Amino acid sequence: MTAPRIAFIGAGNMAASLIGGLRAQGVDASAIRASDHGAEQRAKINAEHGIQTFAANAEAIVGADVIVLAVKPQVMKAVCLDLAAHIGANQLIVSIAAGITCASLESWLGPRAIVRCMPNTPALLRQGVSGLYANQQVSATQRQQAEQLLGAVGLALWLEQEQQIDAVTAVSGSGPAYFFLLIEAMTAAGEKLGLPRDTAAQLTLHTALGAARMAVASEVDAAELRRRVTSPAGTTEAAINSFQAGGFEALVEQALNAAARRSAELAEQLGQ
Numbered sequence: 170m171t172a173p174r175i176a177f178i179g180a181g182n183m184a185a186s187l188i189g190g191l192r193a194q195g196v197d198a199s200a201i202r203a204s205d206h207g208a209e210q211r212a213k214i215n216a217e218h219g220i221q222t223f224a225a226n227a228e229a230i231v232g233a234d235v236i237v238l239a240v241k242p243q244v245m246k247a248v249c250l251d252l253a254a255h256i257g258a259n260q261l262i263v264s265i266a267a268g269i270t271c272a273s274l275e276s277w278l279g280p281r282a283i284v285r286c287m288p289n290t291p292a293l294l295r296q297g298v299s300g301l302y303a304n305q306q307v308s309a310t311q312r313q314q315a316e317q318l319l320g321a322v323g324l325a326l327w328l329e330q331e332q333q334i335d336a337v338t339a340v341s342g343s344g345p346a347y348f349f350l351l352i353e354a355m356t357a358a359g360e361k362l363g364l365p366r367d368t369a370a371q372l373t374l375h376t377a378l379g380a381a382r383m384a385v386a387s388e389v390d391a392a393e394l395r396r397r398v399t400s401p402a403g404t405t406e407a408a409i410n411s412f413q414a415g416g417f418e419a420l421v422e423q424a425l426n427a428a429a430r431r432s433a434e435l436a437e438q439l440g441q
């Protein structure tokens with residue numbers, strides 16, 4: 170596959186991460202263009218990545234194989250309506266905007282090959298994970314192009330149904346904040362048990378990192394890993410029993426359901 174030419178509409182945080190990831194993969198700067206309405210943002214992205222930048226979105230997409238819509242969801246409709254007449258039949262649209270459905274994009278852009286993605290914040294460190302959904306018009310080559318793009322900032326996983334994006338939003342899109350909440354709570358509890366705050370924070374953070382690395386590298390699932398570190402009548406079992414007596418699993422399920430419902434509601438509102 171020859172390297173696709175990629176145009177970014179909106180050169181903010183997420184676009185910068187994707188561009189950085191592509192450049193780190195060896196993609197040539199000449200294959201990447203970006204537009205942003207902010208002169209400062211254009212200068213920054215140009216200085217950091219050596220790519221050509223444009224003030225006009227329609228100019229950035231000329232000759233591109235892939236057009237990445239990387240503006241905030243609130244401005245997506247205006248950006249799409251403005252670009253619609255300039256997009257060619259063979260150009261793939263990749264949208265990373267939260268809550269913007271393929272149906273909304275098609276109502277603004279016309280029938281197109283569209284890949285809708287839900288990345289998460291650790292993509293800024295190239296440690297993200299994204300769910301990707303391709304509509305019917307997307308070719309096998311275009312799927313590879315989208316996968317390479319999102320793969321530049323972490324793991325990219327395909328979804329069968331667009332609706333699953335709401336579940337992805339609930340699990341991984343909003344997920345980093347759940348772990349931050351647990352980190353906050355464990356740090357505070359460690360402090361109450363007599364540790365200096367900084368020590369409690371470091372112990373918690375490195376435990377989270379070590380546990381995640383162990384689980385990612387492991388051939389067995391998290392439940393088995395937990396069983397292996399929980400000896401009968403031991404300290405871990407005392408804590409796990411306490412979590413479960415408080416309805417931990419049900420609470421997590423309830424929280425993720427709330428996030429998925431909110432994701433669907435926002436898609437409804439943003440698609441108007």
Ligand SMILES: NC(=O)c1ccc[n+]([C@@H]2O[C@H](COP(=O)([O-])OP(=O)(O)OC[C@H]3O[C@@H](n4cnc5c(N)ncnc54)[C@H](OP(=O)(O)O)[C@@H]3O)[C@@H](O)[C@H]2O)c1
Nearest residue numbers: 179180181182183205206239240241242265266267288290
């Ligand atoms: N950051 C994340 O972790 C994350 C995770 C999942 C999904 N996303 C999605 O990624 C998208 C981008 O997020 P972000 O965090 O990168 O936002 P961001 O930093 O605000 O980037 C968007 C950029 O687009 C510019 N822009 C606004 N209107 C424009 C227009 N009409 N034409 C050209 N450029 C325009 C903005 O300029 P101004 O700031 O001057 O308006 C800004 O530089 C969002 O749709 C978001 O839902 C982000």
